Amino acid sequence: MSAPVISNLSQFQLSPFGAQASGRQILADEQMQKLLQNFQASSQEQSSTGYHALAVISAVNSLRSSAVPVNSYVRNGSPSTRCISGPGFEIEYELNMGLSQTDITITDIRVVRQSARKVTEPALWNVEEDAENGSWKVASTPSYNLQAASQRGGTIEKPLQIGINGYCGGIREAAEILPDHISKGDPAVIDKLKASGYELFYTPQHKAGKAGWEFVRRLGKRTPSEDVVKAGRVLASYMKDAHQRGLRVEWTSHRGGSAVLTEAMRCLKQANVDLKGTQRIFLSDHTSSHYEADIARRAIGMDVRDSKWFNSSPGLAQVIGGQRFGGATVACSLNKLVNHTPRDQIASEFVGTAYDVVAQSKNTMAVGGLVGALGTEPGFALAVLGAILASAPTLTEGYHRSPVEPLKTLAKKVQNKVF
Secondary structure, eight states, rough: OOOOOOOOGGGGGGEOOOOOOOOOEEEEEHHHHHHHHHHHHHHHHHSSHHHHHHHHHHHHGGGSSSSOOEEEEEEOOSEEEEEEEEEEEEEEEHHHHHOOOSSEEEEEEEEEEHHHTTOOOOOEEEEEEEETEEEEOSSOOOBBSSSGGGGGSSSSSSSSSEOOOOOOOSSSHHHHHHHHTTTTTTTHHHHHHHHHHEEEEEOOOGGGGGGOOOOHHHTSSSSSHHHHHHHHHHHHHHHHHHHHTTTTTTEEEEHHHHHHHHHHHHHHTTTTTOOOOEEEEEEESSOHHHHHHHHHHHHHTOOOOOOOOOOOOOOOOIIIIIIITHHHHHHHOOOHHSSSOOGGGGHHHHHHHEEEEEEEEHHHHHHHHHHHHHTOOOHOOOOOOOOHHHOGGGSSSSOSTTTTTHHHOOOOOOHHHOO
């Protein structure tokens, strides 16, 4: 059903908001007008409230442009109803065909700061070392922009470290898990994190995500879940904020956090944002295809010089959801060769790409051989056990340096309980 044509604003009790400038006209009823005017007045304050209000007004004004805002998505499958999910707020609006252009009607503005504080909405949190208790301490309130974080880093020498959680028991558990993945298991880097602190983009876990098996529910579906889309839009606004502030950022996702990070990069791609190599990503134990992440990061000008930008355990979630049975690695190599290799280097790069293809073919045949040897090959039972253990979320919290890490983790847990 097409959107209604608005010919008489008074009939719908709508009036234009803001100055009549170029671009789309923004319409709102009397209640929304008062709310927007209050936000506009508060945006002049030099305080956290002022920054929050300014973010709301900036998001509203971004609707005037012809490009869709980076944190906007279709709401409930309706082609005309959309939503902007930003840090601490949501703006619902409709596209209406006017006399000469597409007008915007603001239908609802929801302030979700309290929900973010209650950890039921995705938001960014500062995490620091709690030396007294030998753990990590999460800030009492989330950050709605990177203003405070920029005081702690964001340079080439000291880039901001921001983690994105996947499955976890809550924000405190996520805060304990991410440092091992951000540091790639290096104790020296963890010590640096303890001195500087880090930022955690916390995404509450819903439905199948609570068990770490969201990828199973999404198998065969091309579009991500609404939870991932919403979290990705919020994350995209932080990534754009970092870009506008000229900050250097390293984003590290753990398990299902890779889907949120990939969705955020897709948002920036839709808005034609070019990061000019100032940000980079690392996927740890990813449960979504790193090939899709590779396409997205290259499209927005991420720093792609790292030869090792993902790490995976041999768990089912990683093999099926992240590796796509190994095809993601080959696809990344082919994509780099075809679209991101200078002509004078194609010959030399082709050798490495061919090696990846052959190696993956051998791995595929090896899997077939193992299946054929079921019941006759003792190593098969160990391989299956390793895959099962590597799929247990409680055994895959740490950074994996080798495929036997889950076995070592299980041995330690058994030892601690027995002795």
